[in-house]
Amino acid sequence: MKQSYSWRRGLAALLACAGLLVWFAPAVAAEPQAQTLKVFGVDIRYYEMGPRDPQAPTVVLLHGLGSNALGNWGAVMPQLAQTHHVIALDQLGFGGSAKPIVDYSIQLWVDTLGEFLREKKVGAFTLIGESLGGWIAAQYAIQSLQGIAADPAFTLPRPVKLVLCDAAGRRATMAAMFTPPPDGKRGPPPVSLAGVKASVGAVFYKARVPSAGDVRASLQWNLDKDDGWTVHSVTSNPALLDEAVDGQLGAIRIPTLVVWGEHDELVPVDDGRWYAAGIPGAKLALIAETAHVPMTEAPEAFLKVLLPFLR
Numbered sequence: 139m140k141q142s143y144s145w146r147r148g149l150a151a152l153l154a155c156a157g158l159l160v161w162f163a164p165a166v167a168a169e170p171q172a173q174t175l176k177v178f179g180v181d182i183r184y185y186e187m188g189p190r191d192p193q194a195p196t197v198v199l200l201h202g203l204g205s206n207a208l209g210n211w212g213a214v215m216p217q218l219a220q221t222h223h224v225i226a227l228d229q230l231g232f233g234g235s236a237k238p239i240v241d242y243s244i245q246l247w248v249d250t251l252g253e254f255l256r257e258k259k260v261g262a263f264t265l266i267g268e269s270l271g272g273w274i275a276a277q278y279a280i281q282s283l284q285g286i287a288a289d290p291a292f293t294l295p296r297p298v299k300l301v302l303c304d305a306a307g308r309r310a311t312m313a314a315m316f317t318p319p320p321d322g323k324r325g326p327p328p329v330s331l332a333g334v335k336a337s338v339g340a341v342f343y344k345a346r347v348p349s350a351g352d353v354r355a356s357l358q359w360n361l362d363k364d365d366g367w368t369v370h371s372v373t374s375n376p377a378l379l380d381e382a383v384d385g386q387l388g389a390i391r392i393p394t395l396v397v398w399g400e401h402d403e404l405v406p407v408d409d410g411r412w413y414a415a416g417i418p419g420a421k422l423a424l425i426a427e428t429a430h431v432p433m434t435e436a437p438e439a440f441l442k443v444l445l446p447f448l449r
Contacts, residue, residue: 169208170215172234177253183207183234184227184254188219195448196260198297199226200251202269202304202431204360204369206233210268213437214444222448225263227254229271231368242371244307244381247274248281252294264448265297269405269430270372272305276413277381280389300394300417301444304402304430308409309382316376329360343401343429387416394420395447397440399428421447 170185185207188194197218201210207226208215218224228235230250231242240246251274255263267275281287282294306312319325326332334356335348348356372378394417398410407424414422423443425432433440 169212174234175254175257177230177250177257180230180236180238181234182227182230182236182250182254184225185215187215187224188222190223192261194223195221196223196225196263197448198251198255198260198263198265199224200229200265200267200271200275201226201232202271203306203372204232204363204365206363209233209434210271210431211433214433214441217437217441218445221445225258225260227251229274232365233363237365237368239367240371241375242368243375244274244277244378248278248294249288249292251278252282252287252292255295260295262298263295264299264301266301266303266444267305268303268433270306272302273307273381273383275300276302276305276307276383276387276390279392280383280386283391284389296392298392299448300390300392301397301447302394302410302413303397303433304399304405305396305409305413306405307383308412309379309384311405311409312379312382315373316379329357331357334360341404341430342435343399343427344435387413388418390417390420393447395444396420396422397432397443398422398424399430399432399435400424400426401429404430 170187172183172185174181174183176182199207199211199215201207206228211226215224215226229247231237265275265279267273278294279297279300282296285293287293326336328334328337331353334353396410396414396417398407400407402410410422410424414420425436425439425443428435428439
């Protein structure tokens with residue numbers, strides 16, 4: 139397995155390859171209709187699938203940095219929706235949601251998710267997050283289960299189960315994000331034709347060499363999605379280290395599944411083991427022959443470990 143020299147390189151690779159999710163992901167049989175909800179006065183785009191019966195279990199899906207709801211979860215949503223009420227958000231600053239020019243933080247995303255769930259009147263739910271979304275999900279679970287809120291009116295609806303997929307949020311790994319790469323190791327700019335082409339392997343284990351058309355379309359997608367400020371505010375802000383989840387995982391006393399791509403180069407498998415060891419009773423499942431986005435690269439294998447946990 140290749141080793142990355144810093145998570146900053148990994149983030150660069152993820153950003154360069156975010157558009158390639160469109161090309162490597164299996165086709166979505168039935169794309170759900172986009173909906174919009176006002177949260178703190180701004181638009182949050184989301185997608186719903188599955189039964190609306192109040193008795194149907196609900197899953198809430200959080201995507202990673204530089205992606206969106208369908209980019210991360212589109213390949214597994216239809217099958218999940220056969221038995222579950224599925225809600226997938228474009229998080230604030232990404233996708234079709236509002237992209238205000240603010241200093242983004244894990245806390246802002248936690249607060250926004252809490253308000254979204256209150257506005258939607260979501261009952262019992264399983265919270266599932268990938269990469270940056272996993273960090274947000276972990277911090278959300280910690281705060282909701284501890285009753286941490288700026289005011290009683292802002293109490294966070296509590297999840298009944300938690301799934302962390304290739305989750306960021308460990309301080310040591312995040313600290314590496316702010317370590318400049320060694321001289322001669324910088325590589326091409328991530329959002330460039332060369333950057334997209336060179337970075338595929340960091341996200342996908344079984345990455346084929348993208349065609350010129352794929353690379354061109356991916357760069358266009360990266361330019362069109364207009365989330366550059368959001369990404370910059372994450373990748374250049376050392377203050378996010380103060381929002382790492384170190385020392386807090388013991389507060390997560392709900393059933394938890396930690397899922398990791400066995401060959402993840404961006405957030406190492408050791409972080410998955412760290413999460414599973416720190417959360418009481420958590421189970422770790424490694425998805426063979428996948429890297430940072432197992433739900434996209436191997437949706438059937440991902441669902442094989444997820445669905446039994448959700449039952």
